[in-house]
Amino acid sequence: MPGATFEIRPALDGDRRPLAALFATVAEERDGIATEPPVDVEARAASWTLDGTFVALADGEVIGSLHLERSRFGFAELGMTVAREWRGRGVGSALMAAAIGWAREQGLHKVSLSVFPHNAAAIALYRKFGFVEEGRRVRQFRRASGELWDAIDMGLLL
Ligand SMILES: CC(C)(COP(=O)(O)OP(=O)(O)OC[C@H]1O[C@@H](n2cnc3c(N)ncnc32)[C@H](O)[C@@H]1OP(=O)(O)O)[C@@H](O)C(=O)NCCC(=O)NCCS
Incomplete structure (x- = not known):
């Protein structure tokens, strides 16, 4: 891992494809995020909302992303x-x-997430920043395997 340093900045138009490619790679893990393969990388790149998106870069490569989807009601939903x-x-x-x-x-x-x-790892990160658990959605997500996974809702009042 050369240098092992990284920088954070707001996403730019040229980040669309690498953002979508990273998302597709993480989806293949079928573990942390709700989306599972197949991911249409080109479609996801084209539709990515850059407003509220931050990227982490190392040696010019996108190695992380976080998106806040702003609602009309004063809160935003987080995905990363x-x-x-x-x-x-x-x-x-x-x-x-x-x-x-x-x-x-x-x-x-407020920032909200599931x-x-x-x-x-994610729950530890969220707690570190002050997010608290607000509830649990039981058997909310049907996975490709047929399993039904719970989701914990967390929120951070700003
Ligand atoms: C969740 C995720 C974004 C965390 O990113 P990260 O870069 O590893 O996070 P950090 O290195 O900043 O670690 C944050 C905290 O989490 C904790 N942590 C990290 N990895 C952990 C692990 N495997 N188990 C338990 N706690 C862990 C550490 O306590 C750390 O706090 P510290 O800095 O005080 O030590 C990353 O694991 C990921 O992308 N996972 C797959 C996708 C995903 O699950 N996204 C979230 C969906 S809700």
């Missing part, structure tokens, strides 16, 4: 992915710090 080989190195934390700062600047009052109960 970090490339597997970069996890546990502070990339997710740096993305989260940037996103929370942006959300406050935008005058949002996370699978087995996703210990």
Whole structure:
């Protein structure tokens, strides 16, 4: 892992395809995010909402992303992915710090998210930033395997 340094910045138009490619790679894990393969990378790249998206870059490559989907009601829904080989190195934390700062600047009052109960790394990251558990959706997500997974809702008041 050359240098092992990274930077965070708001997403630009040229990030669309790498953002979609990273998303598709993480979807293949069938573990942390709700989406499972197949992912139409070109369609996802074209439809990606850049407003509220932050990217982590290392050597010019997108190695992480976080998106805040702003609602009309003062809250935003968070989704994030970090490339597997970069996890546990502070990339997710740096993305989260940037996103929370942006959300406050935008005058949002809350960030919300859903996370699978087995996703210990994500839950630890969210708790570290002050997110609290607000409820559990039982057997909410039907997986391609046929399993029904719970989801924990978490929120951070800004
Ligand atoms: C969840 C995810 C974004 C975290 O990103 P990351 O870059 O690994 O996060 P960080 O390195 O900043 O770690 C954040 C905290 O989580 C904790 N943590 C990290 N990996 C962990 C693990 N495997 N188990 C338990 N806690 C862990 C650490 O305590 C760390 O806090 P610290 O800085 O005080 O040590 C990343 O694991 C990921 O992309 N997973 C797959 C996609 C996914 O699950 N997305 C979230 C869907 S809700």
